[in-house]
Each structure stands twice: as C-alpha cells, then as structure tokens.
Amino acid sequence: MKLYRINALLLKYYYLTVSRIDRLFDIVYWPVIDLFIWGFTGFYIQGLSDVNVLSMLLGGVILWVFVWRSSQDIAVFILEDFWSRNLYHLFSSPIRLSEHLTSIIVMGFIRSLATFVILWPLGILMYSFNILQISPLLVALSVFLLTLFGWAIGLLIAAFLFRYGQRIQIIAWSVTFVLSPFAAIYYPVSALPPWAAKIALALPPAHVFEALRALIYGTPVNVRGLWYAFIASLALFIATAYFLVISFRHSKRTGLLAKGD
Amino acid sequence: MNYIEVRNLVKTFKERGKTLTAVDGISFSAKKGEIFGLLGPNGAGKSTTINILTGLLEKDSGTIKLLGFEPEKNWEYVKNHCNVATAYSWLSDVLTIRQNLKVYARLYGVKNHEQKINELLELFELKEIADRKVVRLSSGENTRTVLCKGLINDPKVLFLDECTVGLDPDIADKTRTLIKDYQKKNDCTILFTSHYMYEVEQLCDRIAFMSEGKIVRIDTSDNLKRMIKKRTVEIAVKKDVGALKNFLKTEGVDVWFGKGNNLRFEVTTEKDKMYKVISKIFHQGFMLSNLHIQGPTLDDIFIKISRKK
CATH class of the missing domain: 3.30.70.1150 (ACT-like. Chain A, domain 2)
Structure with a gap:
C-alpha cells in the first residue's frame, strides 16, 4: 500500500463531499433531524415515567451514526464511481483495491466524527445531554465497535456491488435500516419478541447499546457481551473483506469492472 | 524493444450458459515509439484486448508483456508507466477538470503535478474551463479531459480506445493531431482502437485487422492497400x-x-x-x-x- 495513492483518493472524496449537497446532508441534515425527533420524543416520554429515556434515545442516535456512516459511505463512494462511469479510469491506474478501500474507510470515519462533533454539543445545548458524561471510555469503545461493525457491513455491500453492479444499489441504502430494529438502539433487547431478541443478540450493536443502557441505569455492564461484539465484528469484517476480494476478482473476470455498470 | 507484446491471448465470457469467445488466441507486438492500430467492427474484440492490457479484465490464457515485463509480476512499474483514454468512460462528473487531474496526478505519483496539469490544460485548450465540472462539459471537452488524464504521467505506453467517438470532424481532427504530436515528442507507444478507417490510416504505423476475436492480418496501411x-x-x-x-x-x-x-x-x-x-x-x-x-x-x-x- 502506498500512502500517496490513499491520499489522492482522500482528496477525491473530500472534493466529492464538498461539491455535492447530498454528501453534506449525510453528515449534518439527517443526523440532526434524527436528534430532534428522538430528542423531543424522549423529552415527552421522560415526563411520563421515571426512566432516563432521553439519555437512552439520544445516546442511541449519536452512536448509531458510526454504523450508519461507516457502512453507507463505503457503498456510496463506490456507487459514485459507478454512476460517473469512473471505475474504468480508477482501476486502470496504479490504485490497489486495498488502497481504495482504506481511503473510503478513513473518509467514512472522518465524516462520522464530523457528525459526532455536531451532534455532541447540540445534545448538550438542546437537551442538556452530554454523551461523554456517561463514560468517555465506554463511548470510545462503542465508537470503535460500532465503526468496525459498520465497516464490515459496508464491505459486504461493496462486495455485492462489485459482483452484481449498480442494479442492486438499493441495498446500499437499506441494509442499515433493515438491521436497525434488531440493533436495540432505542430500546432494550428484552423489549423484543423472542425470535427478534435472538437475532439482536447475534448482532454486535445490540451488546454495545445494552452496555450503554446499563451505565445510564447504573446496572452492571455485560463485559462478555462487549467481547462478543468485538469478536463478532472482527470476524464479520474479515469474512466480508474476503468476500469483497473474491467479488472484485469476479468483476474482473466478467468485465463488470471495465464496463462499470 | 517491444513495449507491447501479446501472445495467444484468449478471453471468453459466459452468458446464459453459453461461452462467448471475445478474444480468440491473438498475438501481436508494438515497438517503442510505434502507433499500433486495432481495427475492426463492433464486437471484434478490440476493447476487450485493451481492457485486458490495462488490467481491468482477467485473461483466460496467453501472455502479456508491457515495457518488457509481465504486468502481474511488475504491477507497480507497469501501471505507473502506462495510461488509458477512452470515450466510453468519464472522470468523476461532480469534480471539475482540474480537481480530477489533481487526483490522477497524485495517484500516478506525478512530481510537480501543478505544472504538468497546466501544461496539459494549455495543450488541449482546456485552461479556460479548467474549473468547470465534468458533468457540464461537451463531448469534445470531455474527450480532451480524458486525454489529459491519459497523459498525466507521461506514459511510455498509452492505450487509446475509440477516443474520438462522437466528436465533430474538426475536434476529432485536432485531437488526432494532438495525439500524433505528443507521440512524436515523447516517443511513446500507442495502442489505438477505432472503427474509423481513415483515422487509423492517418495515425497508425501498423494495423491489425480484428474480426470475431481474431486478428485477420497485421501490416502497414500501404501494404494492406496493395x-x-x-x-x-x-x-x-x-x-x-x-x-x-x-x-x-x-x-x-x-x-x-x-x-x-x-x-x-x-x-x-x-x-x-x-x-x-x-x-x-x-x-x-x-x-x-x-x-x-x-x-x-x-x-x-x-x-x-x-x-x-
């Protein structure tokens, strides 16, 4: 891997971010709207019960951004190259797949952090909710685990894109939404029906959000659950990266990479 | 020295259970400083050959040498000294011409890339519109932008795949002149595909006629006419x-x-x-x-x- 080639693509994704209003909306608009909706909802419900619903909901909103952005940015930046029929020029250059993905992953993480930097003070300003007050260590750990999971999902979507082309681009927008009910972002796993709880416990994010809620409620954190989240996310990341490499080779055999559609 | 060497190249595609042979055991070579043309109708296998040579498509069998090296074994060197321009693929359309060229200059590790970009913009008469987004360019401007990208690293081997398709005769003629001038000045090897005969005749030192994935004949334009x-x-x-x-x-x-x-x-x-x-x-x-x-x-x-x- 060559750093100057990764930097070249970081520059490209920076240009894409600042020159497209919808790429800026990804960072600011949708997360802030989410914060408003769930913040006001939490405010209302909190008045009806003793449970610290506001912290639970806002903590979920702010941290879910890392899964959402990490996965979607990988898919969307690859799709951008499909849309402008630019894959041909990109992969006829000296860039390697690993360098391409590293640049997207880094840009995705920077964009996630940008969203976090906006939501964190906004939470304090509007709802007196400071996520770092829960536990800076757990927040940092959550960011790491959720980002790792997000990357794994992003690589999976990228693998499907390289295998089947942009005709399946709908999965780029829908996968995180499909997963979100089972991620137990805004409610405990125990609130789910048994079949859904089984799915939730198999997914790493549910364990992260359970740990967050445990700290908010002042109950013991399930450390084994966090270990599971780490191992499962890492295993998923390795598996999806492998699948992506296979899909990329497949696209070179079938001609999809050259045609770019 | 042969800068391009292709031996018994085969590429097949599977489509709905059927095997289609796009490139059927072709062999050719192009010397340093030669413009070698691949000529043939649509579906003859010209673009498939270029896609294999640029590393975008995996061959089934055969050997390829670029600049004397097998691309798989000397990826870094070969990729850094080759480039491609085609009418069928654009640069990032939401980026400006200059932004795109900056990205590719960095990808190819070009030193003094600002100077190089300005030279190319000047050469291809794009300086006035360098800060215009690619999506807003005409097809002629787009082709010249892609050619700028193709020359950003001063390639020793340049692949030009039907790069004048869709251009009006005046722009197409200017483009051919620019290509010829650049090739003379830099002594690079060009593999040129087109289905415009006069264009191939004007530019190429030797021509390979392709039909149904095979090379039917390789010769100079004059010998072919005889x-x-x-x-x-x-x-x-x-x-x-x-x-x-x-x-x-x-x-x-x-x-x-x-x-x-x-x-x-x-x-x-x-x-x-x-x-x-x-x-x-x-x-x-x-x-x-x-x-x-x-x-x-x-x-x-x-x-x-x-x-x-």
Whole structure:
C-alpha cells in the first residue's frame, strides 16, 4: 500500500463531499433531524415515567451514526464511481483495491466524527445531554465497535456491488435500516419478541447499546457481551473483506469492472 | 524493444450458459515509439484486448508483456508507466477538470503535478474551463479531459480506445493531431482502437485487422492497400459515350455507373491491365474531359478481409 495513492483518493472524496449537497446532508441534515425527533420524543416520554429515556434515545442516535456512516459511505463512494462511469479510469491506474478501500474507510470515519462533533454539543445545548458524561471510555469503545461493525457491513455491500453492479444499489441504502430494529438502539433487547431478541443478540450493536443502557441505569455492564461484539465484528469484517476480494476478482473476470455498470 | 507484446491471448465470457469467445488466441507486438492500430467492427474484440492490457479484465490464457515485463509480476512499474483514454468512460462528473487531474496526478505519483496539469490544460485548450465540472462539459471537452488524464504521467505506453467517438470532424481532427504530436515528442507507444478507417490510416504505423476475436492480418496501411488489385476509374468524355461503353465491353470491363457523358468502372491492376485499358482509350481517339483513378481505402480492405472470413 502506498500512502500517496490513499491520499489522492482522500482528496477525491473530500472534493466529492464538498461539491455535492447530498454528501453534506449525510453528515449534518439527517443526523440532526434524527436528534430532534428522538430528542423531543424522549423529552415527552421522560415526563411520563421515571426512566432516563432521553439519555437512552439520544445516546442511541449519536452512536448509531458510526454504523450508519461507516457502512453507507463505503457503498456510496463506490456507487459514485459507478454512476460517473469512473471505475474504468480508477482501476486502470496504479490504485490497489486495498488502497481504495482504506481511503473510503478513513473518509467514512472522518465524516462520522464530523457528525459526532455536531451532534455532541447540540445534545448538550438542546437537551442538556452530554454523551461523554456517561463514560468517555465506554463511548470510545462503542465508537470503535460500532465503526468496525459498520465497516464490515459496508464491505459486504461493496462486495455485492462489485459482483452484481449498480442494479442492486438499493441495498446500499437499506441494509442499515433493515438491521436497525434488531440493533436495540432505542430500546432494550428484552423489549423484543423472542425470535427478534435472538437475532439482536447475534448482532454486535445490540451488546454495545445494552452496555450503554446499563451505565445510564447504573446496572452492571455485560463485559462478555462487549467481547462478543468485538469478536463478532472482527470476524464479520474479515469474512466480508474476503468476500469483497473474491467479488472484485469476479468483476474482473466478467468485465463488470471495465464496463462499470 | 517491444513495449507491447501479446501472445495467444484468449478471453471468453459466459452468458446464459453459453461461452462467448471475445478474444480468440491473438498475438501481436508494438515497438517503442510505434502507433499500433486495432481495427475492426463492433464486437471484434478490440476493447476487450485493451481492457485486458490495462488490467481491468482477467485473461483466460496467453501472455502479456508491457515495457518488457509481465504486468502481474511488475504491477507497480507497469501501471505507473502506462495510461488509458477512452470515450466510453468519464472522470468523476461532480469534480471539475482540474480537481480530477489533481487526483490522477497524485495517484500516478506525478512530481510537480501543478505544472504538468497546466501544461496539459494549455495543450488541449482546456485552461479556460479548467474549473468547470465534468458533468457540464461537451463531448469534445470531455474527450480532451480524458486525454489529459491519459497523459498525466507521461506514459511510455498509452492505450487509446475509440477516443474520438462522437466528436465533430474538426475536434476529432485536432485531437488526432494532438495525439500524433505528443507521440512524436515523447516517443511513446500507442495502442489505438477505432472503427474509423481513415483515422487509423492517418495515425497508425501498423494495423491489425480484428474480426470475431481474431486478428485477420497485421501490416502497414500501404501494404494492406496493395492487397486490393482493383481501381475505380471515372471518365468523362466529350462525345461518343456509347462507343466508349462498347469499347470497354470488348476489353472485358463492366461499366457499373453511367450518367450522361460520365462513366465509372472497376479495372484490375494485374498484368498492367488498367494502364493498358486507359492507354487504348486514348489511342482510340476518345476525347476525355476528366479522368480520375481512385485507389483502395482501408474500408475496402476491411470489407474484403471480413467477407473472406
């Protein structure tokens, strides 16, 4: 891997971010709207019960951004190259797949952090909710685990894109939404029906959000659950990266990479 | 030294259970500083060959050497010294021309890239619109932008895949001149594909005719033209057009166009037949007001070769 080639693509994704209003909306608009909706909802419900619903909901909103952005940015930046029929020029250059993905992953993480930097003070300003007050260590750990999971999902979507082309681009927008009910972002796993709880416990994010809620409620954190989240996310990341490499080779055999559609 | 060397290259695609052979065991080579043309109709295998050479497509079998190296084994060197331009693929359309060139200059590790970009923008007359987004460019501007990208790393081997498709004749001619000038100045090897015969004839030192994935013949444009022995002769006579027609018939020449005093016929150059017929026309005392002999074009060669197959 060559750093100057990764930097070249970081520059490209920076240009894409600042020159497209919808790429800026990804960072600011949708997360802030989410914060408003769930913040006001939490405010209302909190008045009806003793449970610290506001912290639970806002903590979920702010941290879910890392899964959402990490996965979607990988898919969307690859799709951008499909849309402008630019894959041909990109992969006829000296860039390697690993360098391409590293640049997207880094840009995705920077964009996630940008969203976090906006939501964190906004939470304090509007709802007196400071996520770092829960536990800076757990927040940092959550960011790491959720980002790792997000990357794994992003690589999976990228693998499907390289295998089947942009005709399946709908999965780029829908996968995180499909997963979100089972991620137990805004409610405990125990609130789910048994079949859904089984799915939730198999997914790493549910364990992260359970740990967050445990700290908010002042109950013991399930450390084994966090270990599971780490191992499962890492295993998923390795598996999806492998699948992506296979899909990329497949696209070179079938001609999809050259045609770019 | 051969900068491009292809031996027994094969590429097949599987489609709905059927195996389609896009490139069928082709072999060719291009020397340093040579412009080598791949000529053929749509689906002949030209673009597939270029896609394999640029590393975008995996070959089934055969060997490739670029700059004397196998690309798989010397990826870094080969990729850094080759480049490609095609009319079928754009640069990032939401980025400006300059932004795109900056990205590619960095990808190829170009030193003093600002200077290089400005030189190319100047050369391709894009300086005025360098900060315009690619999505807002005309097809001519787009082609020149892609060519700038193709030359950003001063490639030793340049692949040009139908890069003048869709351009108006004036822009296409300017583009060909720029390519030729650049090649002369930098002594780079160009693999050029097109289905415009005159373009290939104007640019290429040697031409490979491709049809149905195979190379039918490789030669220079002049040698290829010698394959066709027939010439088209146009004659206009002041009077006695009927007598001239009859005379030509006795010489075994079929007139296949006649309007007023104008006649057009095909005659072979074998055994000096054409010269003999024309000489006899003069000796018979026919008063000619016009005589035009047209040699074969690459189109004729192409049709001949394709139909022979």
